[in-house]
Amino acid sequence: MNKRSVGNRGEDRAYDFLLQNGIDILERNYRFHKTGEIDLIGRDGEYLVFFEVKYREGANKGRASEAVTFAKQRQISKVAVSYLYVKKFPMETPVRFDVIAIDGDEIKWHKNAFEFVG
Numbered sequence: 001m002n003k004r005s006v007g008n009r010g011e012d013r014a015y016d017f018l019l020q021n022g023i024d025i026l027e028r029n030y031r032f033h034k035t036g037e038i039d040l041i042g043r044d045g046e047y048l049v050f051f052e053v054k055y056r057e058g059a060n061k062g063r064a065s066e067a068v069t070f071a072k073q074r075q076i077s078k079v080a081v082s083y084l085y086v087k088k089f090p091m092e093t094p095v096r097f098d099v100i101a102i103d104g105d106e107i108k109w110h111k112n113a114f115e116f117v118g
Contacts, residue, residue: 010053010054011028011040011053011055013055013102013107014039014051014053014055014107015028015040017100017107017109018040018042018051018100021109022044023042023043023049024042024043025040025041025042026041026042026043027040027041027042027083028040030079030083031079032078032079032082032083032086033082035075035078035079036075036076037079038050038051038052038079038080038083039051039052039100040053041083044096046094047095047096048084048089048093048094048095048096049095049096049097049098050076050079050080050083050095050096050098051099051100052068052097052098052100053099053102054067054099054100054101054102055102056103057104063101063103064101064102065099065101065108065110065113068099068113068114073097074117076117077097077116077117077118080095080097080116095116096111097112097113097114097115097116098110098112099113099114
């Protein structure tokens with residue numbers, strides 16, 4: 001199984017998990033030009049949430065949550081700004097950056113996992 005299909009399987013699990021937890025999913029694999037991609041974008045109450053999904057089948061490559069580097073946070077932040085602008089969200093829209101970490105069968109939702117990186 002290649003990396004992309006493994007990643008898709010993880011994103012499918014995260015998508016189902018979030019729906020079961022009351023998240024209204026607005027976008028999946030939102031890409032802004034060559035800036036980057038956000039795995040899932042959804043609504044959690046008043047928050048517009050940008051979700052990064054990390055999936056690890058085993059522990060040999062470390063824990064899934066450890067894979068969201070500072071560089072990845074910066075990339076997600078840039079795409080989030082573009083999303084807000086393109087979709088015409090008001091500047092005062094409350095946003096959050098969450099990570100869905102999947103290690104084997106375990107799913108952990110890290111709310112407010114990181115702050116905006118400008």
